[in-house]
Amino acid sequence: MASYKELQQNLVLGQENxxxxxxxxxxxxxxxxxxxxxxxLMRGMSVVGQKMKAGEMFLPEVLLSAQxxxxxxxxxxxxxxxxxxxxxxxxxxxxxxVQGDVHSIGKDIVALMLQSAGFTVVNLGAxxxxxxxxxxxxxxxxxxxxxxxxxxxxxxxxxxxxxxxRRSNLRxxxxxxxxxxxxxxxxxxxxxxxxxxxxxxxxxDKAKQMMGQP
Amino acid sequence: xxxxxxxxLLTRDEVSTIxxxxxxxxxxxxxxxxHPQALKTLDKAGAQVNFDDRQVRFPRDVIETALRSxxxxxxLAGNNIIPHPSGMFYMVSGTGARTCLEPGSKSYHxxxxxxxxxxxxxxxxxxxxxxxxxxxxxxMPTETADIHALKVLFENTSKHIMVAPYSSESIxxxxxxxxxxxxxxxxxxxxxxxxxxxxxxxxxQFQTYNMEIIIQSCRYGQPIAAxxxxxxxxxxxxxIAGTVLLSAVEILAxxxxxxxxxxxxxxxxxxxxxxxxxxxxxSSNSSVGTCLGDAAAVQFIREAFHIPTQTYGFGxxxxxxxxxxxxxxxxxxxLVAMAGCDIFAGTGHIGTSSCIxxxxxxxxxxxxxxxxxVISGVKVDDDTLAWKEIFxxxxxxxxxERPHTLQHCREELRTExxxxxxxxxxxxxxxxxxxxxxxxKYRELKKKLQPQQLPEDVQKEMDLIIKRANERLAK
Numbered sequence: 001m002a003s004y005k006e007l008q009q010n011l012v013l014g015q016e017n018x019x020x021x022x023x024x025x026x027x028x029x030x031x032x033x034x035x036x037x038x039x040x041l042m043r044g045m046s047v048v049g050q051k052m053k054a055g056e057m058f059l060p061e062v063l064l065s066a067q068x069x070x071x072x073x074x075x076x077x078x079x080x081x082x083x084x085x086x087x088x089x090x091x092x093x094x095x096x097x098v099q100g101d102v103h104s105i106g107k108d109i110v111a112l113m114l115q116s117a118g119f120t121v122v123n124l125g126a127x128x129x130x131x132x133x134x135x136x137x138x139x140x141x142x143x144x145x146x147x148x149x150x151x152x153x154x155x156x157x158x159x160x161x162x163x164x165x166r167r168s169n170l171r172x173x174x175x176x177x178x179x180x181x182x183x184x185x186x187x188x189x190x191x192x193x194x195x196x197x198x199x200x201x202x203x204x205d206k207a208k209q210m211m212g213q214p
Numbered sequence: 215x216x217x218x219x220x221x222x223l224l225t226r227d228e229v230s231t232i233x234x235x236x237x238x239x240x241x242x243x244x245x246x247x248x249h250p251q252a253l254k255t256l257d258k259a260g261a262q263v264n265f266d267d268r269q270v271r272f273p274r275d276v277i278e279t280a281l282r283s284x285x286x287x288x289x290l291a292g293n294n295i296i297p298h299p300s301g302m303f304y305m306v307s308g309t310g311a312r313t314c315l316e317p318g319s320k321s322y323h324x325x326x327x328x329x330x331x332x333x334x335x336x337x338x339x340x341x342x343x344x345x346x347x348x349x350x351x352x353x354m355p356t357e358t359a360d361i362h363a364l365k366v367l368f369e370n371t372s373k374h375i376m377v378a379p380y381s382s383e384s385i386x387x388x389x390x391x392x393x394x395x396x397x398x399x400x401x402x403x404x405x406x407x408x409x410x411x412x413x414x415x416x417x418x419q420f421q422t423y424n425m426e427i428i429i430q431s432c433r434y435g436q437p438i439a440a441x442x443x444x445x446x447x448x449x450x451x452x453x454i455a456g457t458v459l460l461s462a463v464e465i466l467a468x469x470x471x472x473x474x475x476x477x478x479x480x481x482x483x484x485x486x487x488x489x490x491x492x493x494x495x496x497s498s499n500s501s502v503g504t505c506l507g508d509a510a511a512v513q514f515i516r517e518a519f520h521i522p523t524q525t526y527g528f529g530x531x532x533x534x535x536x537x538x539x540x541x542x543x544x545x546x547x548x549l550v551a552m553a554g555c556d557i558f559a560g561t562g563h564i565g566t567s568s569c570i571x572x573x574x575x576x577x578x579x580x581x582x583x584x585x586x587x588v589i590s591g592v593k594v595d596d597d598t599l600a601w602k603e604i605f606x607x608x609x610x611x612x613x614x615e616r617p618h619t620l621q622h623c624r625e626e627l628r629t630e631x632x633x634x635x636x637x638x639x640x641x642x643x644x645x646x647x648x649x650x651x652x653x654x655k656y657r658e659l660k661k662k663l664q665p666q667q668l669p670e671d672v673q674k675e676m677d678l679i680i681k682r683a684n685e686r687l688a689k
Contacts, residue, residue, distance in 0.1 A: 052493075055493055058492040058493050059490075059492050059493065059494075059495055060447075060492060102415060102419075102421060103415075105445065105448045105449050105490075106495075109448070109490075109495045113495070151380065152310070152312065152350055152356060152359070152380065153356050153357060153359075153380045153381055155356065156356055156689070181497075181568065182312055182568075186324075199494055199495055199496050200494070200495035201494055201495065
């Protein structure tokens with residue numbers, strides 16, 4: 001008989017077909033879909049997170065497990081009646097590369113890592129003007145916005161975004177986290193950002209910390 | 215003596231395969247070019263341009279014409295012929311570092327204009343460094359920092375300069391400074407004083423300002439460093455060969471575009487490879503795989519495109535000059551030297567090119583001297599075989615007082631900062647390790663640093679250009 005332990009293990013191993021099979025079996029046995037999500041998938045991703053920190057799982061392997069979770073959620077979500085799934089997950093983050101900067105890879109890795117950790121991520125892409133960040137905060141009501149810059153000359157745009165949020169009376173409603181190769185803690189402090197992370201892995205930890213999560 | 219001490223990572227067939235794939239890719243799929251004027255120019259010159267999605271394909275005959283017109287050799291300021299006539303290499307410091315590791319400490323500070331000035335004077339003082347580039351002066355307006363940096367370069371070195379502009383807006387001022395230094399457009403075209411770096415936005419895109427760099431470099435006849443900076447596993451395939459191929463496509467695209475705009479413009483093929491650490495997501499430019507990729511890319515470009523090459527020769531991912539940085543730079547520099555690289559980038563840089571270190575700079579020059587000695591090989595002739603010396607030797611005798619020994623006693627390299635005393639002497643002098651001895655060397659050099667003496671009118675003109683740039687661009 002399928003068990004949550006088996007589901008977790010196969011999720012960690014990236015065995016998509018087996019995970020889907022186990023979920024079907026658990027549903028057929030009358031298990032609660034929400035319980036399957038929490039005890040099987042979320043706990044499995046928690047193991048993935050621990051293994052990544054311990055250096056036992058590499059980024060592509062972590063992302064594969066996260067991809068499997070996303071696919072399985074498409075099956076489970078309609079069955080979890082009467083609850084908004086965003087409350088089951090870590091929180092919502094809007095992320096983008098600031099105006100004038102077209103580099104995406106670092107920001108996309110962060111987005112994937114946040115999703116793997118259970119955050120809902122709205123990725124605005126690159127070269128995003130301040131107004132678009134403001135609009136996204138209005139529409140999506142994220143807890144955190146993440147600003148990325150790879151080019152030194154575009155770092156000042158991060159300050160512009162913070163100013164735009166302030167002018168729209170949204171500054172107090174959202175936490176601003178910044179990152180990117182030339183960005184430093186000192187710079188983050190100087191522009192009034194709420195958080196800074198030097199790489200993708202620590203971004204997840206910082207985001208959880210900002211949300212008051214372990 | 216073996217004349218060509220080289221390392222071939224790719225077979226002839228493999229070079230041919232990669233070459234064919236480059237041609238096929240550029241002719242059938244092409245690259246994206248974000249510069250309306252450049253699109254029109256390329257279209258007129260024979261490229262197949264889709265103005266809606268800005269995708270540009272280059273017919274094979276256009277590519278082959280470009281490969282015939284691009285110079286295989288040219289001379290940089292300081293009378294440095296590239297490729298080096300004796301098969302040696304040139305060193306260049308890196309562009310864009312924002313922090314500096316203070317010699318003798320583990321403290322970092324943001325690079326200032328004063329740091330950039332001292333750095334360039336140090337580069338000028340070190341004979342091994344042939345090409346100078348500046349770190350990013352963080353105390354200058356972000357919008358004009360590259361312009362300030364180029365002025366500092368001109369004021370403090372007579373060597374060839376390498377610049378990576380940061381925006382479309384600063385390019386005109388950078389060329390204005392170069393024109394002032396050269397004296398006229400004609401003089402600038404005659405003499406390569408600055409190489410401008412044009413970087414692909416990997417994968418396979420060319421932004422407005424990087425196209426503008428190509429256009430203006432062509433206009434003024436200055437060499438273009440055709441740079442591709444793929445990160446394996448991120449912006450390029452995870453495999454070394456795949457990253458080499460992608461990098462080659464991008465470099466070939468820049469080469470072809472430059473020749474379509476102005477045939478004969480010098481181009482330096484610059485694969486500057488990175489690897490995304492699959493555990494942390496951090497970029498590395500010094501892992502073993504990356505170094506192999508750099509060497510393979512250099513070999514490919516030399517054999518397929520026949521243009522000078524540049525890649526990382528002295529990088530390290532370590533944040534301090536330590537055992538890791540020594541191992542990395544030794545492995546990297548030897549691999550790319552054996553592959554025949556002409557210009558070694560990353561000199562004096564640590565932390566994956568994000569930070570400058572005067573101590574590392576001096577280390578790098580030492581490794582460079584050792585490497586050049588290796589490359590020059592073992593000469594075998596009547597004199598060096600010392601046949602007569604050996605034949606005439608009395609069993610149990612010695613060679614120390616022989617004329618032959620006297621004649622040759624200064625020829626072999628002595629590495630100045632390495633220990634050559636017995637332990638008792640070394641201990642009595644403070645038991646200093648290499649790092650500490652190099653800090654002492656830096657402090658000695660620092661006392662003798664000085665700027666260039668520029669004519670007053672040139673200095674005045676450059677000051678005016680800076681003033682105008684700040685007024686128009688700085689926010």
